Amino acid sequence: xxLTIHDLRKEPGSYLPGSAACPGCGATLAFRIASxxxxxxxxxxxxxxxxxxxxxxxxxxxxSAPLYNIAFPAAAATASGVYRAYKxxxxxxxxxxxxxxxxxxxxxxxxxxxxxxxxxxxxxVCYDNEAYMNTGIQRSGATPLLAWTKTTPxxxxxxxxxxxxxxxxxxxxxxxxxSVGYPFDLANKFEKAKKIxxxxxxxxxSTCPPGWNSPVSKTAEVAKLAVDTYxxxxxxxxxxxxxxxxxxxKRPLREFLELQDRFRGLTEREIEELEKIVMEKWNFLLHLExxxxxx
Amino acid sequence: xxxxxxxxxxTGNHAAAIAAKLARVKVVPAYPITPQTTIVEYIASxxxxxxxxxEYIRVESEHSAMAAAIGASAAGVxxxxxxASQGLLLMSEVLHWAAGSRLPIGMAVVNRxxxxxxxxxxxxxxxxxxxxxxWLQVYVSSNQEVLDTILMMYKVAENPDVLLPFxxxxxxxxxxxxYMPVNIPRQEDVAEFLPEYSPxxxxxxxxxxxxxxxxxxxxxxxxxxxxxxxSMRRALDLIEDVSEEFFQxxxxxxxxxxxxxxxEDSDYVxxxxxxxxxxxxxxxxxxxxxxxxxxxxxxxxxxxxPHRDMAEVLQDRRxxxxxxxxxxxxxxxxxxIEIRSSLYNRSGSPPIANYVTGLGGRDVTYRxxxxxxxxxxxxxxxxxxxxxxxxxxxxxxxxxxxxxxEVRM
Numbered sequence: 084x085x086l087t088i089h090d091l092r093k094e095p096g097s098y099l100p101g102s103a104a105c106p107g108c109g110a111t112l113a114f115r116i117a118s119x120x121x122x123x124x125x126x127x128x129x130x131x132x133x134x135x136x137x138x139x140x141x142x143x144x145x146x147s148a149p150l151y152n153i154a155f156p157a158a159a160a161t162a163s164g165v166y167r168a169y170k171x172x173x174x175x176x177x178x179x180x181x182x183x184x185x186x187x188x189x190x191x192x193x194x195x196x197x198x199x200x201x202x203x204x205x206x207x208v209c210y211d212n213e214a215y216m217n218t219g220i221q222r223s224g225a226t227p228l229l230a231w232t233k234t235t236p237x238x239x240x241x242x243x244x245x246x247x248x249x250x251x252x253x254x255x256x257x258x259x260x261x262s263v264g265y266p267f268d269l270a271n272k273f274e275k276a277k278k279i280x281x282x283x284x285x286x287x288x289s290t291c292p293p294g295w296n297s298p299v300s301k302t303a304e305v306a307k308l309a310v311d312t313y314x315x316x317x318x319x320x321x322x323x324x325x326x327x328x329x330x331x332x333k334r335p336l337r338e339f340l341e342l343q344d345r346f347r348g349l350t351e352r353e354i355e356e357l358e359k360i361v362m363e364k365w366n367f368l369l370h371l372e373x374x375x376x377x378x
Numbered sequence: 379x380x381x382x383x384x385x386x387x388x389t390g391n392h393a394a395a396i397a398a399k400l401a402r403v404k405v406v407p408a409y410p411i412t413p414q415t416t417i418v419e420y421i422a423s424x425x426x427x428x429x430x431x432x433e434y435i436r437v438e439s440e441h442s443a444m445a446a447a448i449g450a451s452a453a454g455v456x457x458x459x460x461x462a463s464q465g466l467l468l469m470s471e472v473l474h475w476a477a478g479s480r481l482p483i484g485m486a487v488v489n490r491x492x493x494x495x496x497x498x499x500x501x502x503x504x505x506x507x508x509x510x511x512x513w514l515q516v517y518v519s520s521n522q523e524v525l526d527t528i529l530m531m532y533k534v535a536e537n538p539d540v541l542l543p544f545x546x547x548x549x550x551x552x553x554x555x556x557y558m559p560v561n562i563p564r565q566e567d568v569a570e571f572l573p574e575y576s577p578x579x580x581x582x583x584x585x586x587x588x589x590x591x592x593x594x595x596x597x598x599x600x601x602x603x604x605x606x607x608x609s610m611r612r613a614l615d616l617i618e619d620v621s622e623e624f625f626q627x628x629x630x631x632x633x634x635x636x637x638x639x640x641x642e643d644s645d646y647v648x649x650x651x652x653x654x655x656x657x658x659x660x661x662x663x664x665x666x667x668x669x670x671x672x673x674x675x676x677x678x679x680x681x682x683x684p685h686r687d688m689a690e691v692l693q694d695r696r697x698x699x700x701x702x703x704x705x706x707x708x709x710x711x712x713x714x715i716e717i718r719s720s721l722y723n724r725s726g727s728p729p730i731a732n733y734v735t736g737l738g739g740r741d742v743t744y745r746x747x748x749x750x751x752x753x754x755x756x757x758x759x760x761x762x763x764x765x766x767x768x769x770x771x772x773x774x775x776x777x778x779x780x781x782x783x784e785v786r787m
Contacts, residue, residue: 124584128449141598144589149582151452152591153445154471160442164405164449164457165582167433171404171455176584194445197438 086120086270094119095147097127102145104137107299109289109306110210111137112263114181117208120273123148125177126165130158130191132183133217134210156190158182159198162205170204177206177277184211184225187286188246192224199253199282206276206283209246212291220294227314228360229353231345232294238349242360247286251320251378255282259319259328262288264306268317268328275319288315296344308339313365323376327368336361383563383628390553393521393560394460394486394546395420397528399430400568401484403458405450407435407443409465412498413550414488417460440465444472444483451481452590454581456532456574458483462550463490463504470508476543477512477606479591480579482535483543484528485513489652489703490550491738499739500550502652502704506680506712512606514544514613515681517651521558523632524548526624527678529563533572533620540613541579542606549653551739563628571627614682635684637676640666641691644673646755649692649717650701651677654742658701661747672751677713688720695728697758699751702767703736710734710767729758735770746771 097118104111110133118125127150129135135152139145153161158180166178182191187209195207214232215221222232222239225246229238251258257279261269269287276283288309290302297305309315310329314336317329336358340346349357371377388396394417398406406425408418424430433450437443440461447457461469466487476483487505491497505515514535518527524546531544548554580588594602618634625631639659641647648658655676665672675691677684692698698721702711709715714732721727731754736742750770757763765785772780 123587126453126582126584136593138589138592140593140595144592146589147587149584149587150589150592151449151582152589153448154475156441157445157448157472157475160407160437160445161449161452163435163437163442164407164446164451165453166449167405167435167446168450168453168455168457171431171433172453193438194442197442200438201436 086267086274091116091119091270094122097123097125097146097148099145099147102137103139105293107290107292107302108137109212109263109291109302110134112302113210113269113287113289116266116270117273118148120270121177121179121277125179126151127179127181128153128158128162128165129181130186131155131217132186133212134181134183136217155186157194158186158191159194159205159207163198163201163203166203166205178204180205180207182207182209183217184209184213185215185223188224188244195250196253199250199255199284202255202281204280204282206285209286210289211286212289212294214294216291216294229346229349229357231347247284250284253282254323254378255284257283257319257321259285260288260315260317261285262306262310262315262317263290264303264308264310265317265329272319297342301342305339305342308334308342312336312339313361314339316365316368318368320377323378325368325371325374325377327372383561385559385561387557388521388560389416389555389557390521390524390548391416391488391555392420393525394528394548395424396562397525398458398484399424400563400565401456401458401529401532401572402569402574403432403484404455405433405435405447405457407437407446407459409437409440409443409461411440411462411465413490413554414460414462414465414486417486417488440468441472444469444476447483448472448476448479448481451483452479452582454577454583458485460486460488462488463492466504466508467492470511473508473511473513478602480541481543482532482541482575484532484535485543485545486524486528487545487547488550488554489547497738498550500552500703501737501739502547503737505545505547506704509681509712512542512610513681514542514610514679515547516544516679517547517677518553518632519653519656519676521553522560522630524553525560525562526628526630526632529568529572530620530624534613534616536575537616538578540609540616542609542613547652552653561630567627571624610682614679614684617679633676633678635679635682636687636691637678638691639674639676641673641675643671645671645696646699646751647673647675647692647695648699648701648747648751649675649677649713651680651713652703654701654703654736654747657742657744658747660744661751664744664748665751670755683716685720688717689724692717692721692728693724694726697728697755698730699754700730700732701747701750702732702734705734705737714767729763731757731763732767733770734767740771742771
């Protein structure tokens with residue numbers, strides 16, 4: 084069964100009005116949708132990230148579900164402890180890590196890898212705004228090639244880590260990419276992950292208007308273009324089998340790049356290079372889709 | 379006298395593992411490190427063989443071990459782990475997090491030197507370096523004391539007036555791998571003494587949702603740290619009460635925050651912690667045989683620090699000899715530093731000779747303690763106490779350099 088807007092509207096979600104998020108924040112959009120699907124029987128573990136601030140300062144909270152803040156590298160391990168305790172208590176609760184890209188692909192990768200390898204029954208969500216945004220736009224292991232950040236003032240020289248594939252290589256039962264530009268695809272991936280036992284991973288492309296200098300009114304549009312230009316393909320790997328969940332008609336990468344200042348000043352040759360990388364990845368995914376198992 | 383248990387000849391690590399089992403710990407995140415490893419091995423075998431009902435998490439680091447213990451405790455169950463040395467240092471960030479979250483996690487710390495160079499032998503540098511994390515810290519000196527103290531400290535830590543995590547510190551190899559007779563109390567007696575953990579302050583519960591640990595601004599934060607300090611101070615009396623209650627039930631008493639040996643009529647008092655305190659008991663007897671009125675004050679609880687005991691026992695003595703197994707570089711031994719702060723500002727505060735020794739497993743026997751006591755007493759009597767602290771048992775060529783260094787007190 085596929086979730087529609089009617090299903091999502093029935094659930095209040097765990098995101099209350101009046102948070103400390105920036106205007107146009109993609110991460111909150113993702114949380115609003117995800118928490119509606121996950122429902123109130125959910126506990127969130129949040130490492131240092133924008134979401135540490137978004138939930139708003141003590142004694143207030145913009146999150147109506149139980150939420151535990153933990154140190155930067157530790158989210159997956161803490162969630163493992165929460166899950167095991169509930170297991171001992173005989174409680175069936177969704178245990179969810181809600182982390183940024185720094186807390187996932189860089190400082191938190193060890194704990195994440197450990198929890199994935201152990202097969203902890205948790206859902207790990209990375210909302211990816213492609214840099215350390217909470218500290219003010221420094222490059223992370225998820226920052227795209229050539230993107231401007233404050234620590235890559237002339238553009239990042241390295242490729243980002245392919246985190247969903249890294250997690251999939253742990254042979255966990257479910258890995259998916261998502262984008263806040265495709266809310267129903269995102270919602271349905273949470274719906275699926277919620278029902279699977281074991282380690283689940285969802286990596287969400289989350290527009291960051293202050294970090295990318297994109298218009299606050301175009302968060303969804305930027306995130307949609309990321310998918311439509313094949314910059315951020317949407318797929319899922321279920322029990323090793325890869326499926327591309329959205330196959331849009333390809334649009335020129337330039338349309339996506341032009342909406343954000345972080346790619347301003349790229350030469351024609353650089354844009355061509357990025358376009359080539361994007362197509363290589365897309366064709367690779369099409370190839371993987373034909374395999375019985377990718378991992 | 380309390381009810382009978384069974385006698386076994388076991389290592390300190392085995393005693394720690396049995397204590398976790400008797401405490402009916404529900405989650406044990408485990409990561410190996412010498413000389414702690416056999417604790418988590420014993421627990422693995424207890425769970426595997428069905429003797430212990432708990433979740434065992436084979437984490438990939440000590441940072442994750444503590445983070446998982448935090449998650450389990452936050453979800454409302456009793457959690458236990460064990461570590462040593464580098465492992466404790468890697469945990470440091472999350473040690474603060476556990477205490478700040480007011481989670482009464484239990485941990486055995488098998489004291490071991492810190493690298494470089496690699497050294498797996500005993501000193502207290504690892505635990506002492508984590509003394510301000512908000513954890514209760516108790517140092518023990520026998521395998522029986524390991525077992526009993528873990529049970530007692532869960533009771534202290536989980537008290538609503540405390541709600542702080544605790545570490546029971548046992549000396550690497552000297553206790554961890556040394557066999558001693560230990561009385562194992564009966565499970566039903568332990569269950570009476572230490573009921574199931576049921577957090578009254580907060581837990582992660584979808585039926586009663588709260589957000590924990592979000593941003594606190596300067597007008598909120600300081601009181602949170604004050605409340606931790608207050609709880610830690612309140613734990614002092616509780617340690618005394620729980621030790622007494624344990625004695626009533628099981629017939630064993632290891633002291634409260636401190637253990638006193640022949641101090642009543644003492645002119646001089648030796649203060650130390652861990653297994654050096656057992657050696658010091660023998661040293662006290664030797665010194666008394668020679669006609670010197672010397673007693674021993676063993677520090678069990680370093681956090682909370684028993685300032686009151688220090689003042690009561692040490693005030694108006696002729697002198698105090700404090701022996702540390704770690705170094706606060708350029709400042710002294712941590713015990714020596716704390717005891718000075720207990721006694722300063724008081725009339726009749728005695729001179730203190732502080733010795734730093736036994737690092738990286740260098741053996742400290744009762745003879746060494748006799749020698750330090752005589753050196754310290756001699757300096758105090760002849761007014762030659764010129765340094766805030768002295769190194770003891772350096773090799774002679776290093777000792778010469780040390781003594782030629784000018785030190786201004």
